[in-house]
Amino acid sequence: MSNTANGDSMSEQSSSALVVEDKAFHGGQDWMTTENLIADFSVTTGIMGPCEEALSFLDGNLHKIHHYPALDQEPYRSELRSWLGLKHDNLLMGNGSSELIDLIIRLAPSGPYSVGPNEVQYKEYENSCHRYNRELATDPKAAALHVFVNPTNPTGEYMTLEKTKRYIEDNCRNGSYVVLDESMLPWFGPRWREVSVYNQADWIQSMLAERGVHIIVIHSWTKIFCCTGLRIGSIILPCRDDFDLMRKFMVPWNVNVLAGDYLSVCMKNKEYMQQTWDITGQLRRTQKQQLQTEFPHWDVKGEAFLSWMWIDTKSEQEAEKAVRVAKEWGCPIRWGKKGYGRPTHIRLAVRKPELFQTLLSAFKQELK
Ligand SMILES: Cc1ncc(COP(=O)(O)O)c(C=O)c1O
Numbered sequence: 001m002s003n004t005a006n007g008d009s010m011s012e013q014s015s016s017a018l019v020v021e022d023k024a025f026h027g028g029q030d031w032m033t034t035e036n037l038i039a040d041f042s043v044t045t046g047i048m049g050p051c052e053e054a055l056s057f058l059d060g061n062l063h064k065i066h067h068y069p070a071l072d073q074e075p076y077r078s079e080l081r082s083w084l085g086l087k088h089d090n091l092l093m094g095n096g097s098s099e100l101i102d103l104i105i106r107l108a109p110s111g112p113y114s115v116g117p118n119e120v121q122y123k124e125y126e127n128s129c130h131r132y133n134r135e136l137a138t139d140p141k142a143a144a145l146h147v148f149v150n151p152t153n154p155t156g157e158y159m160t161l162e163k164t165k166r167y168i169e170d171n172c173r174n175g176s177y178v179v180l181d182e183s184m185l186p187w188f189g190p191r192w193r194e195v196s197v198y199n200q201a202d203w204i205q206s207m208l209a210e211r212g213v214h215i216i217v218i219h220s221w222t223k224i225f226c227c228t229g230l231r232i233g234s235i236i237l238p239c240r241d242d243f244d245l246m247r248k249f250m251v252p253w254n255v256n257v258l259a260g261d262y263l264s265v266c267m268k269n270k271e272y273m274q275q276t277w278d279i280t281g282q283l284r285r286t287q288k289q290q291l292q293t294e295f296p297h298w299d300v301k302g303e304a305f306l307s308w309m310w311i312d313t314k315s316e317q318e319a320e321k322a323v324r325v326a327k328e329w330g331c332p333i334r335w336g337k338k339g340y341g342r343p344t345h346i347r348l349a350v351r352k353p354e355l356f357q358t359l360l361s362a363f364k365q366e367l368k
Pocket residue numbers: 095096097098099122149153181183184220221222231232233
C-alpha cells in the first residue's frame with residue numbers, strides 16, 4: 001500500500017476523501033453492503049427492472065466501447081427528440097441528469113434560489129445552488145432561479161399541469177430561470193407527455209417573450225428505465241441562446257455509447273412502458289393496503305401512480321429500526337433522516353409481490 005506525502009495510506013485517504021456528507025446522502029448506496037441482497041427498495045426505479053431487450057443489445061454491442069461517442073450526441077439526441085415529440089432542437093443530454101442540474105445552476109444568472117412549492121425535494125438542486133454560493137430566497141418572488149421537482153421525490157406530491165403553470169406565473173419574477181424536474185412524470189401513464197410542461201411550447205415561448213422567464217425541463221431517464229448503474233438524462237431549453245450557453249460549457253463526449261444505446265432501445269420498446277404502467281399502480285395499492293393493515297399508525301403518502309411511497313412512521317426510533325431490519329433481511333430502504341431531514345419517515349419502492357413479502361415479513365416480525 002503506497003503512502004501519501006502526509007503519511008496516510010492511499011486506501012485510507014481515498015475512503016475518507018469520498019465519505020458522503022449527510023446533506024449529499026443518496027438512496028441506492030446500501031446494496032453493496034447488504035448480505036443476501038433480495039431487492040433494493042431504497043431507490044425510486046421502476047417495477048420492471050432493466051429492460052431485457054436493451055440489455056441484450058448492449059451485450060451484443062460491448063465492442064463499441066473501443067470507439068468515442070459522437071460529440072453531437074447523435075443518434076441518441078434525435079431519437080430522444082422524436083420520442084418526446086419535440087418540435088424544436090433545444091435538447092441536450094447528459095450521462096445522468098445530475099451533471100445537467102449542476103450545469104444549469106452554474107450558468108443561470110446569479111442570485112438567490114427557491115425550491116418552489118415543495119417542502120422537501122431531491123437535494124442535488126440545493127447542493128448545487130450552495131456550491132455556487134446561491135442563497136435560499138426568503139420569498140420565492142425574489143428568486144433569480146427556481147428549482148423544483150414534480151412529482152416530487154421523496155414525498156410523492158404531484159401538482160397538475162394547470163397548477164404548475166399557475167405557480168410559475170404567480171411566483172416567478174420577470175427575468176428569472178425556472179428549472180422543472182419532471183423525471184417522475186412518465187409514470188403518469190400513456191398520456192404523460194400531454195400533461196408535461198415541456199409540451200406547452202406556446203406558453204413557454206410567451207413566458208419568455210413577454211416576461212423573460214426561462215423555463216427549462218429536466219428529465220432523468222435513469223429511474224423509469226431502471227439503469228442506476230449507467231445513468232442518463234436530458235434538458236429541454238426554451239431558446240437557442242440557452243442551448244448555446246449550456247453546450248459551450250458542457251464537457252465533450254458526456255454521453256457514453258452504452259448509456260445512449262440503452263436509452264435508444266428502451267424508447268422503442270413500447271411494451272416495457274405499458275407494463276410499467278399496468279403493474280405499478282396496482283402493486284402500489286396492494287403494498288399500501290398491506291402496510292396500513294399491519295401498521296395502522298403509519299401514514300403512507302404519495303401519488304397513486306408513482307413507483308415508491310413515502311411513509312411517516314410517526315417515530316424516529318421506529319423508522320431507524322425499519323431501515324436496519326430491512327437491510328438485515330436483504331431489502332434496503334431509504335431513511336428520511338439522512339439528507340432529507342425527516343427522521344420519522346422512510347421511503348420504499350414498489351416492487352414485485354414476492355420481493356415485497358420479504359420486506360413485509362421483516363417488518364411484521366421485527367417491528368411489532
Ligand atoms: C428527481 C430526480 N432528478 C434527478 C435525479 C438524478 O438522476 P441521475 O441518476 O440521472 O443523475 C434523481 C435521482 O435520484 C431524482 O430523484
